[in-house]
Amino acid sequence: MEELKSAVNEHMDQMADLMEKLTAELRSGLKPAYENFIGFFHAIDWKEPWLICLVSFHVMLLLVVFMSRKNINFQMCLFLLALGGVYLAERLNHLLAGNWKSFAGQNYFDSHGIFLSILWSGPLLVIAIIILVNTLFSMCHLMVRWKKAELKHRARVARSKVD
Known part of the structure; x- marks a missing residue:
């Protein structure tokens, strides 16, 4: 039973990390994508x-x-x-x-x-x-x-x- 609890807790921690990364990307907006596009455009x-x-x-x-x-x-x-x-x-x-x-x-x-x-x-x-x-x-x-x-x-x- 303890193994199951630890596996569930690990899974929840991974999901929390993923959600934190996702919200950080959403907060940064489209600026990184725009900067990559501008860099690509000017490199040509x-x-x-x-x-x-x-x-x-x-x-x-x-x-x-x-x-x-x-x-x-x-x-x-x-x-x-x-x-x-x-x-x-x-x-x-x-x-x-x-x-x-x-x-x-x-x-x-x-x-x-x-x-x-x-x-x-x-x-x-x-x-x-x-x-x-x-x-x-x-x-x-x-x-x-x-x-x-x-x-x-x-x-x-x-x-x-x-x-």
């Missing part, structure tokens, strides 16, 4: 041509997604290409890490792939989510049209039976 040389091309690629892809919002088949191709780009991000990170001297001023490509995840996979995932939401809205609109057509057809059939 945004005037490098390959970074300008990468940002331009994402902007152009976003524009193509908005302009082709009515063409669901094309959007599905873009969706699969975006997810394929995210899938291949790890291989791309290894390839770029080995050849960074030929196109970049500094090595942005760490072994964990944080930089590429933020600047390559993040925007592609946002674009994929936009395509997905657009597809869901299109499906809802199509279901409403289909149900209206079905109700009109039933009304015509019911009128023809009456006549």
Whole structure:
């Protein structure tokens, strides 16, 4: 019985420590996250041509997604290409890490792939989510049209039976 009490007391002490750490983090607010983001942002040389091309690629892809919002088949191709780009991000990170001297001023490509995840996979995932939401809205609109057509057809059939 004593072992059980001591185990429960140890568990309660651990939970109290975790709650204390959590409340300390909440009291500090978002300042550490903001400082980390600002540090990350300033560590990048945004005037490098390959970074300008990468940002331009994402902007152009976003524009193509908005302009082709009515063409669901094309959007599905873009969706699969975006997810394929995210899938291949790890291989791309290894390839770029080995050849960074030929196109970049500094090595942005760490072994964990944080930089590429933020600047390559993040925007592609946002674009994929936009395509997905657009597809869901299109499906809802199509279901409403289909149900209206079905109700009109039933009304015509019911009128023809009456006549």
